[in-house]
Amino acid sequence: DTGVSQDPRHKITKRGQNVTFRCDPISEHNRLYWYRQTLGQGPEFLTYFQNEAQLEKSRLLSDRFSAERPKGSFSTLEIQRTEQGDSAMYLCASSLALPAEGYTFGSGTRLTVV
């Protein structure tokens, strides 16, 4: 286990297309988080899972966004009908149930919508 893995590292897509990102957390971590980061800003919370249950979604997560973690292991984040405003770095992180331990982040997926 080499940490949190995200795939792909980069994605360029045309406006209106659907994209899907994958995150593989650290295997012992039962919590998984998705964040979005735009230029000059810190990461912004999108959603998180405890095992397979999606427990919270930010209002930033419009109806075009959906996230799943079907077996409590890897997670996918799908964006439908992409818009230029969706261009950002999408970060995945995982943690143990005790959040005070901090998160372990993946390298992120950089999405560019043209």
Added chain:
Amino acid sequence: AQRVTQPEKLLSVFKGAPVELKCNYSYSGSPELFWYVQYSRQRLQLLLRHISRESIKGFTADLNKGETSFHLKKPFAQEEDSAMYYCALGGYKLSFGAGTTVTVRA
């Protein structure tokens, strides 16, 4: 609502000089605070947590509830400290500041 403010976007110091990165927060409960660091071409990683009162890479941070601050300090900056630093607040869900870019010059 929880909010984190990092008032400095950029901070430039000479090697060997002290460095202090400011972080202020707003939170109604008992805060959990963190500093994360991102070195060039590397992923975001945890630097330190207020609950552990530890010193990592010579950095310390003290939680001041009266001033609602959690400033990060290092007495003698090194060139390898050049990075982006984020202050973060929260428990299961972290709120991040906008970050401070630190450049340590020789």
